[in-house]
Amino acid sequence: METGAYGAAGAGGSFNLKQFLMRPESILRVASAIFALIVFACILTDGYPSDTEGRVFCIFNHNSDACHYGVGIGTIAFLGSLLFLGLDAYFPTISNVAQRRHIVLADLGFSALWSFLWFVGFCFLANQWASTNLSDIHIGQDNARAAIAFSFFSILSWIPLAFMAYKRYKLGVDDFNPNYVDPSLDTTSPYPPYPDAVGDNYQRPPFTNQADTGDGYKPPLY
Template sequence: MRLPSSLQDLANSEVVRFLRRPKSITRILSGVFSLIIFSSLLTDGYQNTTNSSQLHCVFNSNHMACSFTVIAGTLAFLTSMGFLALDAHEAWIVSPQLKMVFRLLDIILAALWAVTWFLGFCFLVNQWHHSSPKELLVGSGSAKAAITFTFFSIFAWIFQAYLAFQDLRSDIPVPYKRSLDESGIMLTSLSPLSTSSSVNLATSGPSSLTYSSSVLSPSVTAPKGPRLAMMPDS
């Protein structure tokens, strides 16, 4: 099945190619997971029980659990979208030092978010284990969704840190690369005549040196012709 020319041009555009990169897909997934986490608790995270009209957090009535999840999800979403925007303008970063700082910051933040979501997952599971979902009206589904996507976020941020580490390794300059390149240029710039002469000098012996010296000074080795003497008249 062949796509129309307009759709094929769209598929080959820079935007689509940028969004199809593994790093871009990982950042988008991390942002979507964070959006689901904090939006589910913002909508149904605080519910009243069947016996009371007072609002309580769905996680064992622990307001710290809901506040942590909402704040962490919002910050993680902003982090993912911010780094996605920086990736789109990465070509503008010309300085190698600034690019290395960007890679290191990406690795550090991704590792921190992976640890944060791991601790948050353990904390939410513990609080949900001690809560009573039967007393909630509609907050049970939101709590399960937050726990599920918190677990998915751990692996998304770990993979994001791995991709950032791979980019950092590819950007590290080789210390001796310039010297090796310069040596290669110097070797290739030698003419064949000078190369062959150096080889001949290295493999030649004393006889060849004598021969070359004789060639350079023909006046010394040139044979002298017979001299004509004038005889006196008798």
């Protein structure tokens, strides 16, 4: 884990592309984008065959909602993965801690939500495929199975992303100490406060041109 606010190095550091791409977050985001691309591409390619009369139907038990759901969450997951990958590259250059916090919270919310949506999508597609009459399906069976499989793989990629975002959020919260007290105002400190903090009336003597000789001697006037 990198050091700095919300798990990123301080602003102003140099960007290393190789090191960035080798980060676990980057690998998982690229994998999530690829999985999502496979899901909605498989459905769009062979997920809408036609019957003998030329009518188009969804390959998953003739349930158009299943196809729409897979394409919808797959497309948004693909775009979201690329968006947060770009934000990861931009994140270390952000000096505003509040902006970093908003990005981490957005990452946490999106990753957790899509982990759940992919789980629902996997169960939905698998259930509809189990109820599909395969005798009506002449092409596209392999693509349908691939969409179900990569929906499951997407769950395995988004859950770790949500966990990493949560760790970054906790790291930023722990770095901020809400119990901090100014030492000059801390009445429980065992050390004596500064004189200014207790209202000491001590003042420096004003500047004077008269020399203090200590024996009453006054210099002669010319």
